[in-house]
Amino acid sequence: MRADTGGGAGSPDAEAVAEPGPIRFQVLGPVRVWRGARELDLGFPQQRALLALLLAHAGRTVSTGEILDALWGDRPPASAPHVVRRYVAALRRLLEPGLPPRAPGRRLPRRTGGHLLVAETDEADLLRFRELTRQGKRAAATGRAGTAARRFTRALEEWHGPLAMGIPEHVRAHVRFTAVQRELLDTARLAADAALLSGHAGQVLPALRHAAAHEPLDEPLHARLVLALAACGLQAEALATYEDIRRRLAADLSLTPGPELTAAHARVLRQEVRGAAPRPLSDPGHFAGRQAESERLSDLARDRGAVLVGGMPGVGKTALAVRFAQQAAPRFPDGRLQVHLRGSEPGRPAVEPLDALRELLTALGVPARRMPDGVTARAGLYRTLLAERRALVVLDDALDTEQVRPLLPAAPGCLTLVTSRNALPGLVAAGARPLRVEPPSAEDAHAILARRIGPGRIAAEPTAADEILTRCGRLPLALTLVAARAIGHPHVPLAALAAELRAAHGGLDALSALRPALLASYHRLPDDSARFFRLLSRHPGPHLTATTTAALTGIPARRTRLLLGHLAESHLLAEPEPGRYTLHDLLRALATELSAEPSPA
Template sequence: MLRFDVLGPLRVTRGETELDLGFPQQRALLALLLVHAGRPVRMAELVDVLWPGPPPASAPNVVRRYVGALRRLLEPGLPPRAPGRRLPGRTGGYLLRADTDEVDLLRFRDLAQRGMRAAATGRPETAVRHFAAALPLWRGPVATGVPAATREHLHFTAVERELVRTAQMAADAALLCGRPEEVLPTLRRAAALEPLDEPLHARLVLSLAAAGLQAEALAAYDGVRRDLAAQLGVPPGPELAAAHARVLRQQVPAAGHRSAPKTPPKRPQPPQPFVRPAQLPLDLAVFAGRATELGTIDTIADTAVTAATSGGVPATVLISGMPGIGKSALAVHWAHRAADRFPDGQLHVALRGFAPDRTALQPAGALRQLLAALGVPEQRMPEGVDALAGLYRSLLAGRRMLVLLDDASGTEQLRPLLPASPGCLAVVTSRNALPSLIASGARPLHLDLPSSADARAALALRLGIRRLAAEPEAAGEIIVRCGRLPLALAAVAARAAGRRDFPLAALAVELAADRGGLDAFSGAPGTPDVRTAFAASHRSLNPPAAHLFRLLGRHTGPDLTPTAAAALADLPPRAARILLGELSEAHLITEVAPGRYVLHELLHAFATELADEAEPVAGPGTTPAP
């Protein structure tokens, strides 16, 4: 039996014998196929990883020779030119075929998924057990022994980010059930790999304190504080600062003590009879397109409905995308179409994660809204998030309900609100990618820009088919100037609807005259405003990521690489890559290929405005700031 290790030194063993993996590039090829085990990797990606600089014309032939050598190594006695079982070719590439118990990364992911499912369903002890089995498989930097330039590629750094996120979730579960010592070795290793990751270091500080190592916890905080100041020029953010404050005030529960409400919760008594809520917001009368996305949610909903009778698990779909892309409109429109699939009712909570003028709704407040909708009087609601969530899930047990959670800021805001009963479906919208929610089993639905045809259909519903048909070229120009962004189209359509005697060509000229600015997408209070929507996302960023986003307004190329971002912000490449990842997860930039990012034209205009406000461009008659 073969055994493949990539979560540390790259190794392949057959029985007790370690195999010689050959030349460095051949080792790198095997490592890349291992991190994508079971999935094909295109030849273009293989060449891109193996040759960090411009590849030679012979690169594809070299890859084929390496594949042939690896096939003979993994399957001795394989006839010449035979593809074998382990490394079959696929159209335009190759894949490595291996069972879960043969690859340390696959075993890690299987155990981590079990831990995440247990954590998501309120079983922290079980979660820690699975995490504690998974995390020791991570033995050091991924694919050690592969050339350093290759290991810096995003295919490998993405695995390291996955490992770090799993360590963070393991720490959360361990702190909850009073077993921090089980995850401390991995937390220390992760923190050494990611010296600027504040959420990770916050968990390390809390776990050290919970394990009785208060002096080491304070030293760990002081170390990351110095690194942030030296490399990014910023103080610790609110999460890390709050962890430090809890340690200083000795508010971290010691190991062996589970977190619990300070006062005993009231004994929950579900009201009778059960209230059937119907809370969906008003559907958008001018909704158009999104047929593929609606079909995707239909498929996930079918799974949830089937789970009610087959003993499966509740389903969650996460609709994410850039501000103004139409996430809430899609969720509400689908929910109205599918309401009859959930005969016990539909719940809705506006979580205000990115509301421009209100703070985000905390889990306790959201749970009180949900319980009130289910008929629980205020005086019968228990204290504390855990008790509120327990009562909420008790009321949903055995029922088929749709829960629409709109505008979430993060996974921790969502976890107590997710139903645990098979037959229920949670539809979540967020501007953030929420990878930890996806790791817990949520089905992701990334919302991209609508097609030009769908954008035209939406405009026709708002302005009338005849008006668009009379000026098709002007309508096309408006769609282009709006970058096909639904919020921008809605803002422009609102202006056009109020000036029905004005030709659309005049509006198109106004948009062109704005020279890529956002003033043309502003309106009266209560109407869609693109700048306000973008600003809410910008405010939610950590200061270093917000600073880099502003600098992107100065970037003029068609796309952006971590190297270019590092030069733009005067940062080390690794720090720039971390910040680009944060901007990508916030959907303020889009990673169109590994290591290549693009900015929507309206977001670029917004970044330019922010950059000009922070550092105005010098013009005639001006004196540059010293």
């Protein structure tokens, strides 16, 4: 281990041969600097902290007194000013490797009584963040809420994690970093206000979730997150978010929610939160992998019409469809409509076609006084309005063909993406092209987990991460639940989370929030199919056929084939080859739990 004697990072000779390229500074997250594609070694923690402090001041001179206070507190050693000069000299050589000795340089020019880091707006994340925030404020001040929301959202995309990570904690607590953190949160609130006003809450949802995760007790921020979730049609998540912060306020501060958060909660309960159009139903901000499925969906969507995206509960159907809809938006200049049909939502009835059509027509600008009565009249007006348009319609979580059929545009320029846990053979027979989504590959599942909790935690505990992937059966919803625990408890090692899954012995106890999603599909089965599903827990192997399953259950082979087919249509079984079926590990766990109940539902 080298001692911190005030020396710099790397020798000038070594840095002099560094590859050329533009320089980039990051402080809105881990403190990092790149020259071209190469990341620079920033040296000792205090030297890195000095650079972070200069970056946080973003083009303003930092007095020597403030630097000493930030690095050493109120009792700096007598040698501290000399050490600071050494740090500055080392950083100057690092940032400008060809600089002659004692030359002032461009990046860290000498200033009386202090030091200054010079960077252009496109070189430093904090400067880009501030410029985009300024643009957003100008747009908001002139009534352009949609433009403001986009600028604020782009600004928040510069935020990559806890501010100034990688420097000593006592330095990160300095007032300068606290001020930058306030700027981030202020912009997050402005972004939410502009997005809610313009009806584009889904656009800002990833940034709001990110900000709320870093400020778990900020009531104004969480109030906006609750409203944005509700505006995106995520009522249950909005209420759960309110309940989470209510519990934290009580446990950590012995407080009850204040007026702003309480008012947001009340508006959600009264269903007063509405977007200007049918909202995005999920946020694929952490979408990763799925290259093969995305390419296949693109091929199927080329001829417009309808595409049915099917698969088992929690496999990522909606995320795939919404991500494709976002990427394909330029091909559909007349808009994108989305409606959640609640075909498998626990405890709530599926949306009736009449109500879905009202939501779609409202999004197309039809006022309530001109809303036709009856499904036929509304469907006729809906198709007339879309007749000459190129629009993309996402019908998420469909129950059956009868629910979907009135919602299909007749226009040749429109594309409809339907997601469902059911096979919808009637829709396929009518011309919809099916795409079955399977659990992701090990590589894609790894990418999903890394995008949610950060590649650093994965790299630090690769064995635990691999066990989490295995015990979650690579199911995206299960991985999301584990990731939520990891994000909410950043100091809990992944090994402890893997141990929780291991202790469940293949059951769902460690993934209890997943159980309702799986049960929703099970409860829609006819009685004979439900009983057959429970019996499958007895099958010891990974593959099922009609012959082996009939022998195990005592049900005649012909009837067994029909039951296997029905479970496959409900996406509770996969059929990778004709007549050969597989049962996902988490569905097997559900079947085992249900078979152990005295009176299965």
